[in-house]
């Protein structure tokens with residue numbers, strides 16, 4: 394049995410998978426960032442307790458997906474948008490409370506490994522060796538999987554393309570730098586750009602249909618700028634690691650024009666006359682994070 398926990402901003406989800414990948418147990422518990430660090434630790438421990446009580450099973454070890462990542466030399470959390478986690482020894486505190494060995498990984502890495510082992514890759518590209526999983530939603534993240542294993546990196550920041558420099562027009566980022574990919578490609582950044590040029594505050598759910606209708610120049614400009622910079626940003630990943638497959642996840646990853654309008658522009662920025670990289674939609678939906686945690 395594989396036990397996984399996915400820590401989100403408003404909920405914590407737990408799953409127990411059998412060796413054949415079938416779900417033995419799955420449950421959720423509410424949490425709130427505002428409750429602080431101790432609250433989050435005790436909610437995770439409570440969820441594990443409920444899973445034990447509910448199934449009569451005892452975990453030998455547990456995989457935990459988190460926003461942010463563990464800094465390898467210090468064991469402290471960093472880069473989490475749930476900022477109360479940053480600087481905290483989450484792995485140590487949780488394992489003291491739960492009493493079993495834990496493996497923690499960034500949630501984008503969990504997404505990437507789940508889609509590689511259980512989702513889009515076995516279905517559409519079973520021979521792929523190198524997979525880059527992209528999260529495009531309220532943030533911009535990524536995870537790199539090589540031969541079925543997460544490539545976390547020496548500093549724990551492997552795959553974090555959201556905070557590489559893309560263009561000055563993105564402005565200041567919460568990470569302290571200017572022009573990060575996240576500031577141009579993530580949903581809130583697109584909504585902000587649209588509001589700046591149109592004077593109207595609309596969500597991506599409203600902007601995308603206006604772009605498709607073709608009668609809102611600001612929606613057209615917002616989406617075309619997105620396609621241009623997505624192609625530019627992702628081409629850097631391909632030029633460096635040349636993955637077999639790129640999976641586009643997160644709330645914006647299912648927008649069809651990303652595949653039909655943005656992906657064809659990637660070749661313009663590539664050190665290759667053609668682009669053979671296979672771009673896939675995710676297959677596991679919301680389950681990828683918690684399945685990935687279990688696979689850790």
Ligand SMILES: [Zn+2]
Nearest residue numbers: 556566568573
């Ligand atoms: Zn940044």
